[in-house]
Amino acid sequence: MTTEFSKKLPEIMTRRSAESLLSRSGQAMTIIGVSLLALILGYSLWTLPPFSDRMVTLVSDNMAISGVENPVTAVLLNFRGYDTLLEIGVLLLAVVAVFSIAPSPALLATSPPSPMATLLLRLLLPFVVLVGGYILWVGSYAPGGAFQAGAVLAAGGILFTTVTARWHPLANKAIPFAMGAGLLIFVLVALATMMVTGNFLQYPETRAGMLILLIEAAATMSIAVILTLLFVGGEPGEISPAQGENKHTVSFNKENRSE
Amino acid sequence: MSLNEVLQPMSLPAWLVALPLLAAGLSVVMPRCSVWTAFFSAITTPFLVVCLGREIFFHGSIEIHVGGWQTPLGISLYADGLSTAMLGVTALVFGIVTFYARPYFSGHAVARHFWPLWLFLWSALNALFLSADIFNLYVTLELLGLSAVALVALSQTGDALTAAMRYLLVSLTGSLMYLMGVAFLYAANGTLSLKMLAIVGPASPSVVTAFALMAAGLIMKSALFPMHFWLPPAHANAPAPVSAVLSALVVKASFYILVRLWVMLFEPSIPAIVAQLLGILGMAAIIWGSVQALLAERLKLLVAYSTVAQIGYLFLVFPLSLLPQVGKTAWQGGLYFLFSHACAKSAVFLAAGTVIHTFGHDRINELHGIVRRLPVSMFAFGLAGVSLIGLPPSGGFIAKWLYLNASLSGGQWWWGVLIILGGLMSTAYIFRFFSRAFSHSEEIVGERPAPRGMEWTAFTLALCSLILGLIPGSVIKMLEIGNPF
């Protein structure tokens, strides 16, 4: 029996399951490698020097001139606002990329909405907008801000999208503007501040709070629209009758088409 | 407000980031003007880079504090010789390939998605080369990776989509490892600014771990052997202008970050064996990439494997730079390699794209005598091949000469042998295609004539790689500004 097993062992070790690309021995090696990584990282964590409070003191020292009272918003929109600018660029990039990958109009709801769903929407959506607006406003004083508000509004948008079959044509036309407004307004404000104060993204002290709110408002709208569109997975539009076939494949390499 | 005030030297780095971002946003909002915004960007950005270059040439490197906050509270953008040279190569390649992409994509439905993605890629590269903050580098890396993946997927064939997915998974894993490294560095030092981190103490486990994590992530993104498996399908199946820019610039961006981190932060703390390990991986990349290029059946696949090999050359800079007197020569060689490869490889990919456009396929065994149909493109291929092989007078020759100098004077002669061997292998695979293209056989009838723009842009880029071989003095002088090494 043992000889049979030892004959089978190499086959067992290298056999691939349907689940995984790795053979059994590959899986074992991966587990060992990953555990080693965890041990090394844990050990480095243990031997970290005590955390310095340099950043905390710097932030609290400069809060008075930052224009807001919430330290996280101050860091996000003022001290390290450049990161946020690029991050909003990443969001816009993601939605353009998703549009480019999904050529056919994206499916919205396929059946007419039930009356329960319509009632739910009618009751919930105003509150969603109200809560979103409040979170945007309170971000200057307490936890909150543009991204959080955008996420809440996007939740309302997703709810709306799962129920309705198509959007108002005016909404469809406004989508590119709503998507791009966050990034464009942020960049334009940054360039304008550069003309005024001489430094990129340096707000004049008296206007800092107002500029931050302006940037956040535009960003909230953009984030909400972008997150909803990311959920939809493409440009919302009319669903053509022959939906199964994908007719929009563009091939730059004709060879692939003939295969 | 006069133009002079707007273009103050202190604002040039900011314009270099803001302008492509603005153009990208505008081309999303107004798709009909996207081509013109792209052209405007393609013309003004190189101009801005030239202004920046002049500025740092006469007045030394520039550091601007975004938001007016001093580090470590804020983020700073740093333009020294190295970053300006990278910006210059980016502007050159992107500018020229933009004029290739216009005829390439004309009439295709995906064109309106191409231009915003293209401009986002450009702004990501600019932001990356200027950044001096390790978390900001993470955000730019993500911007870069996502736009590159989306551009690869634009071909919309099954192979391109799978390749894009692989690329995305590897890219995201790399970014996560890098971010973990950033977290460890921040935990140990309390700052995110590269310059302040440069005063890192002696090797503690957390510093070594942070380096290992960041290096692992960046190596995945630079496609160094053995993490190269995503590159050949991605670069071979992407649209031609995208392949050109990916091979020329995107894989070099993570390499640039690794170089910066190595030089500024980690070199004193990391044992020398790590550098030797990177060199060995580079050697494996050169050998493996060249062998696979010799076996490839499609032209674009051959060129993509050639990129794998050439990236191996870049990583030889780490062991060579540790040698006592010639360390600087090694750095100059590595960077010269980067610049000349950027021009040459993009020219080759553009020429390959023209071949596919004209004949409908790129199977090497069936491309006999195509020099009669595409003389300019084949000439461009030849010139770029000269640089890739490393023959004088080209940028590739200067780079190899600097490397050989460093390795032979420094005593580690085996790298020199490897470089010569690599040159022989690249000669083999370049001529494998070349001999067929120039052979005397019945003329293949092309399906479509190639637009002039496509042929001449490839030629211009190939010419640039040759010109790089004629101006080594000024390039090296430029690299020394700000003493990056």
Next chain:
Amino acid sequence: MTVPNMYALVGVGLLCMGLYGLVMHSHLVRKILALNVSGSGVFLFLVALADQTPGPTPDPVPHAMVLTGIVVAVSATALALALACRIQQVNGTLRLSDNEPE
């Protein structure tokens, strides 16, 4: 072991588990989920860091880093899922095969 350190260790553990899942599974959606788990691990690590300040107030910079990181991760996941959907439409399968390009 202090409580913040424990969260950081859990974060490290999540990162490693996610990496294992990423390498091991062949189904695309499982790979994407594994990447998300890894990302959550890194973010948890950062948030745990923020509590390590000697004083009473936590450090807001890692909080801002995590906020940015979450947004970037959401964008990347959305792109990955859109790609996966398209791959299923075009290739008919959601499992990445192992073959080298021909």
